[in-house]
Amino acid sequence: MSKPRKKYRQKPVNLNVLALAGIGQSKLTPQDQEERIAPARVALEQITKGQASKADWQAIFDVINMLDRFVRMPTVMRHGRDYLNTIQGVVCTILDRQKATGTKALYPSELEDLRGLVELWAELLSTVTHREYSMAEERAHARLVSVLRAKKPIQGVRVCEA
Numbered sequence: 001m002s003k004p005r006k007k008y009r010q011k012p013v014n015l016n017v018l019a020l021a022g023i024g025q026s027k028l029t030p031q032d033q034e035e036r037i038a039p040a041r042v043a044l045e046q047i048t049k050g051q052a053s054k055a056d057w058q059a060i061f062d063v064i065n066m067l068d069r070f071v072r073m074p075t076v077m078r079h080g081r082d083y084l085n086t087i088q089g090v091v092c093t094i095l096d097r098q099k100a101t102g103t104k105a106l107y108p109s110e111l112e113d114l115r116g117l118v119e120l121w122a123e124l125l126s127t128v129t130h131r132e133y134s135m136a137e138e139r140a141h142a143r144l145v146s147v148l149r150a151k152k153p154i155q156g157v158r159v160c161e162a
Contacts, residue, residue, distance in 0.1 A: 023130055033125045036133075040118045047114060050104035057095070060114070061160070063121050064088060065144060069136040070124060076132055077124065087117050092160045 028036070040063050043056035064087060071080040090113045098104055106114075125133075147157055 025129055025131065027127070027129055028125055028133060032130075033122070036125055037118070037122050040121055044114055044118050047106070048111065052104065060091060060117070062140075063117060064091065065140040066136055067117075067121070067124070069140045069143070070128075070132075072139075073132060073136065076128060076136075083120075087113060088158070090114070092158060095160050 039059040043052065043059040046052045046056045047060075064084070067077070067080065067084055070077040071084055090110055094106060094110055128136075147154055147159065
């Protein structure tokens with residue numbers, strides 16, 4: 001014998017889901033933008049003074065990793081792959097020189113490249129929605145975890161340590 005069917009009950013609509021969907025389509029507020037830009041600006045200031053810590057370089061790496069994910073989202077950022085490769089090379093060159101010689105001084109062109117990176121980050125955050133930002137953040141974290149857990153080096157990926 002089969003069990004009798006249960007009485008149909010409508011499921012209530014979760015209004016928070018609708019609110020979240022609306023928020024996801026809205027651009028980052030100026031306060032949200034400032035919260036996300038501030039670590040990179042502080043890091044740039046410390047790097048300029050020659051007093052950068054590992055946390056300061058981590059903030060720069062986070063910006064680069066996020067830009068890498070935004071480059072893969074054609075609705076957000078197009079044709080940024082070459083710029084991103086260049087800035088990654090600049091950062092790796094700076095860190096390699098610091099390890100080899102112990103000097104924390106930057107060449108003027110390197111300083112301008114880092115300033116350009118922070119300016120691009122600020123400009124990009126003014127055009128991004130909450131949904132796009134959270135997607136890029138999740139993907140950047142997943143990519144970072146997969147690269148760090150890989151036993152063999154991944155082609156085209158260079159891991160720099162501050």
